Amino acid sequence: MSAHTAGARTSTDGADDLATVDAFWRAANYLSVGQIYLMADPLLDEPLQPEHIKPRLLGHWGTTPGLNFVWAHLNRVIVRDEQDTLMITGPGHGGPGVVASAWLEGSYTERWTHVSRDAEGMAELFRQFSFPGGIPSHAAPQTPGSINEGGELGYSLAHAYGAAFDNPDLLVTCVIGDGEAETGALAGSWQSNAFLHPVHDGTVLPILHLNGYKIANSTVPARIPAEDLQSLLEGHGHRPYLVEGGFDGEDPAAVHDRMASTLDEITGEIRRIRSRAAAQHAAGQQVERPRWPMLVLRTPKGWTGPTEVDGRQVEGLWRSHQVPLPGVREDPEHRAQLERWLRSYRPEELFDDDGRPREHVSAHVPAGERRMSATPHSNGGELLRDLRLPPTADHAVEVPAPGAVSASATGTLGGWLAEVVRRNPETFRIMGPDETVSNKLQDVFTATDRQFLGRLEDTDEHVAPHGRVLEVLNEQLCQGWLEGYLLSGRHGLFNCYEAFVHIVDSMFNQHAKWLEESRRIPWRRPVASLNYLLTSHVWRQDHNGFSHQDPGFLDHVLNKKPEIVRAYLPPDANTLLATMEHCLASRDLVNVVVAGKNEQPQWLGPHEARAHCVRGIGYWDWASTDTGSEPDVVLGCAGDVPTIETLAAAGLLRTHLPELKVRVVNVVDLMRLQDERAHPHGLSDREFDGLFTTDKPVIFAYHGYPWMIHRLTYRRTNHADIHVRGFIEEGTTTTPFDMVMLNELDRFHLVIDVIDRVPGLAVAQSALRRHMVDERLRCRDHTRRTGTDAPDVADWTWQGA
Incomplete structure (x- = not known):
């Protein structure tokens, strides 16, 4: 990666620019520490007392300063380039940083008016964090700017690509924790750049944050040789850039300078890639798969926190992961150390006497919806538009009498879905693990192709650089893409073999919980429902055998809150059409539809089927x-x-x-x-x-x-x-x-x-x-x-x- 380390910064950015970036970073760090520890005295107007400290210390510090560092530097780029940007934070325990940045940008107060942007609001910001009746420790639905809670790790990069599809003007930055990078879901997500079109889709900038440790152990990516990591990332189609710093007491100013220079090179390279692709597209040439840049950021875990506690190393080690100073209520020395830690950020330079951020802290905060904490792409219902759904009657099976004709239910649905694709060429996608044809949905290929930016060969069928079908033999990737696509304001369908959709059981859990929480938040707008079409089901997997025979996903889904989940079992093609029309028009639900693909007797005509679906029984x-x-x-x-x-x-x-x-x-x-x-x-x-x-x-x-x-x-x-x-x-x-x-x-x-x-x-x-x-x-x-x-x-x- 050293070969791609950036050089000097552009002349448009000087020391004053980075001073304001540093001020935002220090302010965010201060607010992050305050959320973990304090319930009073937010500006340290008096020496810390036990009653100022929360009785239960819950939260995570270790990854937070790195996230705040990235956020501060991205703001500088956003303001300079007027770039719409969504930031996805993969490290699940970085919630304090995302909340802090949203408060500094003002969007937190806009969404939660009782958390004002002053000392009183700061005290409430601190008190509510990981507190009964308050907010969770993750970047949950309550957090403006978030679509990825990170309660379970591994889904951030798939969410990022899902948000980027069909968003050509959007830059999606995704911070990936090195612990998260060990998960199977994240490991599979690196393949996503083979599906991202540099003209029709947005840009994803992965930022692999190597701070060396997870909860109580080192991480694999941080310990493998640098040349091996570079080869791995290059093999995934990226050009990695490295920024390293903050070790051995290094002055943060030098790290700021390297980070700014590197981001300048990366954003310049992104512009060149997109410009070249646009020229190819305009000339009618095949758009080539680019080698997208990415950033590897190596900083100490718990950067700027306590170096040692009770004689044991904390900064740069796993001990900084959660609460570095656990005994601040009972131990006067810990409490004094916490106060020194907080004052090291020089809060008097960052906040005025009323607790409001000073002007230089906000100098690089973008305006309006360009703020990453206020982008509508993180509240997709604000951008959502109804699908233009074709009449199901045009694709229905004529049934002169019950059982008089046979048809494939999913084969019939495929023709209707093709028309859905034609009518919604930028807001609807079908995702699945290489089973569109196997599941008898092949008629969609009369309207579109599979999207793939890798090498194409003459033997490929219905494969092109741009299309509405995304196929990859990784159910977690399909699920993650679709979640990101829906949460940023579009519609989609996930088709899968019934037995193997269990691979995403946990991902479904997280999405269902997100929807449940979002429904309780007045400013979260309803998003399109997550629709599963499960076919090749248990009763017609006789040829594949026992491994393919499992209908248990329904049981798993129905454990969730009733206002979130729906389960449909249409008995024939026309009821499947009516059911899917209803599901694609719904909001804030998880709809599971199970239907066979084989030729079977048809029972109801189109009108009878619709009435039967309306009744449900x-x-x-x-x-x-x-x-x-x-x-x-x-x-x-x-x-x-x-x-x-x-x-x-x-x-x-x-x-x-x-x-x-x-x-x-x-x-x-x-x-x-x-x-x-x-x-x-x-x-x-x-x-x-x-x-x-x-x-x-x-x-x-x-x-x-x-x-x-x-x-x-x-x-x-x-x-x-x-x-x-x-x-x-x-x-x-x-x-x-x-x-x-x-x-x-x-x-x-x-x-x-x-x-x-x-x-x-x-x-x-x-x-x-x-x-x-x-x-x-x-x-x-x-x-x-x-x-x-x-x-x-x-x-x-x-x-x-």
Whole structure:
């Protein structure tokens, strides 16, 4: 990296400029320390007393001075270049610095008027940090300018690229902690620059901050040889620049000078890259993948903090990670050391007698929305525009009668999504792990290509430097891109194999929590919902086997607050179209849609499907035999394959027990099963009882793990009468019908359940029960002999009345 270390600064920047940068940095450091320790005496008007100190010291110092250093220098560049900039802070424990900079820039007070920009407000700023009823220690939704909380590490760089897509005028700087750099999510994110278009997209400037240590140990990136780190970063397509300083008592002025010079070179190089790409694009030439610059910043952990505490090194070591002086309330020496630390920033030079930042502290603070703490790109709902959604009727499957035609649900959706892309060429993207074609969404390639800036070859299909589909075989990267894209004001869809979306379980957790917190903050505007399309699902992964068979993401999602999550199981193509139209128009939600990709019978025409989706749950009279009377049994179903098996079972009951009154209820919106007091979409007890009765057996065929239905319905009057069939963790490489038989979800088993649970049938219909058992054995034997399902099962169609 030494080969790319910057030289002299431009003549437009002098010592006075860097003096103001230093003043902002010292002010931010002072405010950061104050947030960790103080609850009174913010300007040190009197010697610190125990009552001035918080009773519980919570917060993190170690990474904070480096973040403040970066923020101060970026402000100088923003003012000079009039550059719209979003700063993403990856180190999760740098919250004090981001909050401090937002307060210095005035945006914190604009958002939280009770935290005024004076001594009184400073005291409130300090008191609220990591305090009951206050704000978290991370750069949470409460923090202006933030879209990446960092409570869990690894997602910052993916978020940065997501925010940069389709934002050509935006510079997204991303500070990556060297502890964070050890995570798998961050390691995969370096590949993102192969997808960033230098004309249509913005610029991402990664800043790898090497301070050497994480919580209690050294970090790998800080300990590998410098030449190895440079080779690694160059291999990822970057040109790394190095700024190193602050060690062995070095004067910060020298480090400021090196940082300013290096940022000048980096921003100049970015301008040259974008200018060259714009010229290529204007000339109709292929835009080449640039080698984007990045910065490696090496400073001591806990820089400018206590050098030693109780005779042990603190600055430059892991001991500075959290609270360097832990005993300030009880220990007078620690308290005196804290006061010396705070006064080392010379607060009297930074704040006037009323506690307001002095003029030279704010000299390089950008104006208005150019402030990184006030950019609308960090509050994406301010920029969000509704999608222009095409009519679903233009892409619907004509269904003259239930079961009369077959179609692929996701294949049908692909045509509609292609039109969504055409109508929204700058605000909608589809992301997924190399599965767009596998998931039968290939019609989107009639409207767009996969975006990729790497080397293209003649054998590539639908791959180009610019496109609306982003594919990379890394679910975490897809999730991170989409989160950044949504939180900065756009729309998107993440399609994935159902079994492997679990890779982003924790990322989903963080996003759901972000949405939950954001809903409580009046100035956070609603953003487009995070939409999952899960296909290649458990019941049609018979060819890939047990490793691909897992419907548990639904269980994970439904653990979150009901106002945040939705789960949809459309039974056919037209209900999938109506469901996806609703999801793409929604705000501040996580929508999970599970639908198959295989050719399957279609049940509802476009108008019936839309009405069914509006209701979320429906009594299918055409499949039922209880018209005008109370049923003997209710067959419930949720999911496309469970719907097929339920209807097949209803057909068998019509044939063998024509006097039995059967009611078929299909569920699209899974949350309709829950009590209205527990979820906004829940049915009232009266509505639920009207569909499922209060005392009749309910045989419910469910897409996922059976206990989820019990969890959703445990408060219902007839919960004891609800018997659920679903995935019971039985799988292998086999045929589609053998897969449902393995899990006892097949039509024959559903009929057996009816016989076992409807009063009077167990004895009277013992022969029919035995026949159903024999049918299961016959179908099992057929698969073992031929490798295929029996024709009467594979070719089954609904016969109607």
